[in-house]
Amino acid sequence: MAAPNITSDQSALLSLKAKITGDPHEILASNWSATSSVCDWxxxxxxxxHRRVTALNISNLGLTGTIPPQLDNLSFLMSLDMSRNNFYGELPHELIRLSRLRVLSLGINMLSGNIPSWLSGFLPTGLFNISSLEAIALRSNSLSGSLPSSICLRLQGLxxxxxxxxxxxxxxPTSLSECSKLQVLRLFYNNFSAVIPEGFGNLTVLVELRLGGNNLIGVIPEGFGNLTALVDLRLGRTI
Incomplete structure (x- = not known):
């Protein structure tokens, strides 16, 4: 089998283009052409x-469509931002093969189903196995399921x-306290229950923590006094 190259990247992106059913500004329709270099798209x-695709940012273009599994061929991809569009359906489990991925931003779409097992069991657990990930943004979709108990086992750079x-x-999960580099944690407006883990006091570089709009009970852990970097704390039903 031939080694992956820029042609493999082009084929993967053309597979994505083929899944786009709405492109109101005709950006992909007019610009993503096999007659031009993929690096100019x-x-x-x-x-x-190495002239391989390292980042894809098609956020806020009003695109409608699904995410094809062929994106896993973008083997040099480090940043994927498809946020603020109208992508729907489930996240393909094949994306776990993006071993260089550091940033995954798919927030404010219409994605549904369980968080891909590649992301987290129902959340599909594999996403949390991509050890290179530093940022995960899946806000404002319809993802269901739960967070894995070992969420930070491999995401030490998150x-x-x-x-x-x-x-x-x-x-x-209490294990979130093991993501020692975590600066922003937003879990607001879901259906989480029980108490806020005491271990969150170990997140000493945390700047923003938003947990409002859940079904949490109990008291604020004493360990919160250790969060000296915290500037934005929201525990109530605020936006």
């Missing part, structure tokens, strides 16, 4: 030396986790 960034405004349930 709107929203595509290529590496300087700095940003935004799962607000979904349909997640269960308890907030």
């Amino acid at each position: 709107k929203g595509v960034t290529c590496g300087f030396h 700095t940003w986790l935004d799962l607000g405004r979904n349909k997640l349930s269960g308890v907030i």
Whole structure:
């Protein structure tokens, strides 16, 4: 089998284009053409030396469609931002193969189903196995399921986790306190229950914590006094 190259990247992106049923500004329709270099396409960034796709940013373009499994062929991809569009359906489990991925931003779409097992069991657990991930943003979709108990086992570099405004349930795992580099944690407006983990006091570089709009009970853990970097704390039913 031939080694993956820029042609593989082009084929993967054309598979995505084929799944787009709505492109109101005709950006992909007019710009993503097999007659031009993929590195010149709107929203595509290529590496300087190896000339492979390293970033895809097609956020806020009003696109409608589904996410094809062929995106897993973007083997040099480090950042994927498809937020603020109208993508629907489930996240393909094949995306777990994006071993270089650092940023995943799919917030404010219409994605549904369980968080892909590649992301977290029902949340599909594999996403949380992509150890290179530093930011996960899946806010304002319709994702269901629960967070895995070992969520931080491999995500030691995670700095940003935004799962607000979904349909997640269960308890907030205590193991989140092991994501020691976490700066932003947004779990607001889901269906989480039980108490806020005491271990959250170990998140000493946390700047923003938003847990409002859930079914949490109990008291604020004493460990919150250790969160000296915290500037935005929201526990009530606020936006």
